[in-house]
Amino acid sequence: MTYILAIDQGTTSTRAMLFDDQFAIAGTGQQEFPQHFPQSGWVEHDPADLWTTTLETCRAALKAAGVGIDAVTAIGITNQRETTLVWDRATGVPVHNAIVWQDRRTAPLCSSLRDAGFEDTVTAQTGLLLDPYFSGTKLAWILDNVEGARARAEAGDLAFGTVDSWLIWNLTGGAAHVTDATNAARTMLYDIRSGAWSQEICARLNIPMQMLPEVRDCASAFGDTMPELFGRAVPILGVAGDQQAACVGQACFQPGMMKSTYGTGCFALLNTGSDPVRSNNRLLTTIAYQLDGQTTYALEGSIFVAGAVVQWLRDGLGLIDDAAQTAGLAGQADPGQEVILVPAFTGLGAPYWNAESRGAVFGLTRNSGPAEMARAALESVGFQTRDLLEAMQADWSGLGETALRVDGGMTASDWTMQFLSDILGAPVERPRVLETTAMGAAWLAGHKAGIYPGMEEFAARWAVDARFDPAMPEDMRAARYATWKRAVGATISFAG
Numbered sequence: 049m050t051y052i053l054a055i056d057q058g059t060t061s062t063r064a065m066l067f068d069d070q071f072a073i074a075g076t077g078q079q080e081f082p083q084h085f086p087q088s089g090w091v092e093h094d095p096a097d098l099w100t101t102t103l104e105t106c107r108a109a110l111k112a113a114g115v116g117i118d119a120v121t122a123i124g125i126t127n128q129r130e131t132t133l134v135w136d137r138a139t140g141v142p143v144h145n146a147i148v149w150q151d152r153r154t155a156p157l158c159s160s161l162r163d164a165g166f167e168d169t170v171t172a173q174t175g176l177l178l179d180p181y182f183s184g185t186k187l188a189w190i191l192d193n194v195e196g197a198r199a200r201a202e203a204g205d206l207a208f209g210t211v212d213s214w215l216i217w218n219l220t221g222g223a224a225h226v227t228d229a230t231n232a233a234r235t236m237l238y239d240i241r242s243g244a245w246s247q248e249i250c251a252r253l254n255i256p257m258q259m260l261p262e263v264r265d266c267a268s269a270f271g272d273t274m275p276e277l278f279g280r281a282v283p284i285l286g287v288a289g290d291q292q293a294a295c296v297g298q299a300c301f302q303p304g305m306m307k308s309t310y311g312t313g314c315f316a317l318l319n320t321g322s323d324p325v326r327s328n329n330r331l332l333t334t335i336a337y338q339l340d341g342q343t344t345y346a347l348e349g350s351i352f353v354a355g356a357v358v359q360w361l362r363d364g365l366g367l368i369d370d371a372a373q374t375a376g377l378a379g380q381a382d383p384g385q386e387v388i389l390v391p392a393f394t395g396l397g398a399p400y401w402n403a404e405s406r407g408a409v410f411g412l413t414r415n416s417g418p419a420e421m422a423r424a425a426l427e428s429v430g431f432q433t434r435d436l437l438e439a440m441q442a443d444w445s446g447l448g449e450t451a452l453r454v455d456g457g458m459t460a461s462d463w464t465m466q467f468l469s470d471i472l473g474a475p476v477e478r479p480r481v482l483e484t485t486a487m488g489a490a491w492l493a494g495h496k497a498g499i500y501p502g503m504e505e506f507a508a509r510w511a512v513d514a515r516f517d518p519a520m521p522e523d524m525r526a527a528r529y530a531t532w533k534r535a536v537g538a539t540i541s542f543a544g
């Protein structure tokens with residue numbers, strides 16, 4: 049038996065999974081690591097935590113499976129995207145903590161660049177918006193704020209990378225400074241059409257281009273691990289950002305296919321094929337995957353609060369002890385009350401991108417209670433997904449009748465998935481294998497290694513666990529969505 053080791057380095061935990069040659073999971077390792085919030089709106093990770101949890105979870109997965117390293121053919125890596133690291137090329141020592149994708153410290157820099165009319169250039173080249181979410185302004189912040197960093201960068205002594213690059217650097221003992229096209233596409237420094245770093249954007253942000261990693265296809269030879277780490281050198285053959293890896297793991301290989309991942313937040317990616325579609329509705333244009341030099345593009349919508357609204361019911365309001373209780377509560381809600389929760393706890397993401405909004409509840413009566421709040425919380429996830437779908441439909445005519453493929457922790461809630469289908473007016477499919485992100489990374493590496501089948505056969509193996517079809521009458525769907533839109537409008541206008 050041969051295996052692929054998939055590393056999934058996420059925002060709150062690192063996981064490693066060993067997949068056998070039939071895609072069955074033979075062993076898993078998982079570790080959480082500390083989040084650092086040095087100031088309001090700032091989020092950092094210790095780069096050493098990202099690396100050591102990776103190493104330890106890989107070893108734990110091998111141990112759990114009882115598999116020796118000789119049976120591991122290759123490694124695939126998937127990772128939290130946009131998170132920004134800078135380290136010394138000679139010593140491998142980072143010059144600063146990793147600045148996490150959620151960090152808003154560069155909001156003033158982004159505003160001034162926007163005011164100067166630079167967003168058009170950014171969107172035209174990178175497909176992104178000029179937002180602190182992406183790596184570019186975080187890297188500029190490090191160069192501007194860490195003493196001596198700029199001079200060292202200009203002298204060629206510092207390397208920049210997203211988390212994949214940092215892990216590969218460490219796995220290969222500093223031999224490889226590389227990334228893949230999907231991670232590059234999230235930096236706001238990469239021209240997704242020409243497939244090259246943007247000289248114009250780097251110059252504007254004052255970023256020396258010798259800091260940037262070499263960009264490769266998602267299934268490529270990224271480097272070999274140092275033999276002393278696992279007992280043998282193992283090639284790293286697959287890399288993709290986590291949402292893109294989920295798109296691959298969900299086998300969304302045809303234009304018009306779409307996946308949506310419901311974890312803490314929600315990220316929906318729609319495959320638009322070989323043409324990058326420019327959004328008129330504030331969605332992101334990004335790279336879904338790049339294989340054999342061929343780039344496949346996607347439209348992406350990001351929602352900041354999905355499962356997090358359930359965590360708020362539990363930890364903030366104390367209405368439930370466990371996420372799974374929400375469905376039972378929601379089912380008891382009074383059908384006559386229309387309570388709407390807009391969970392803009394940290395502003396609104398796509399398609400609104402309103403950083404100033406905060407959460408709001410509408411339609412409370414004297415009879416509203418935990419059941420109505422639970423229902424409103426779960427429904428908010430469906431309403432927000434409909435917002436994304438509406439934007440995608442407006443941007444691109446190729447969005448067909450295909451079902452939405454879902455994954456992530458919140459898809460365990462049948463109630464939420466049924467409402468999602470009802471409010472979208474479209475089928476929703478939950479796959480049998482929910483580990484789509486790790487499986488996507490494993491497929492990239494295993495396909496390159498020649499132990500996994502090609503795209504078509506891999507796609508044919510995708511199997512449904514549950515399908516949810518719309519059951520809500522059309523007039524009710526329209527009325528309920530119109531109420532949601534009014535609630536969002538009021539939330540945004542309240543923020544001023």
Ligand SMILES: Nc1ncnc2c1ncn2[C@@H]1O[C@H](COP(=O)(O)OP(=O)(O)O)[C@@H](O)[C@H]1O
Pocket residue numbers: 058060310311312313354355356357358359371372373374375456457458459460461
């Ligand atoms: N049965 C459930 N009903 C509703 N929400 C759930 C349920 N199970 C898990 N969740 C939510 O799913 C999220 C966890 O999903 P996960 O994919 O592990 O997230 P992440 O990768 O972002 O940490 C949590 O926010 C949790 O509240």
Ligand SMILES: O=P(O)(O)OC[C@H](O)CO
Pocket residue numbers: 057058059060127128129130149289290291311312
């Ligand atoms: O680590 P996750 O699963 O929260 O995903 C984070 C995204 O990649 C951020 O863009």
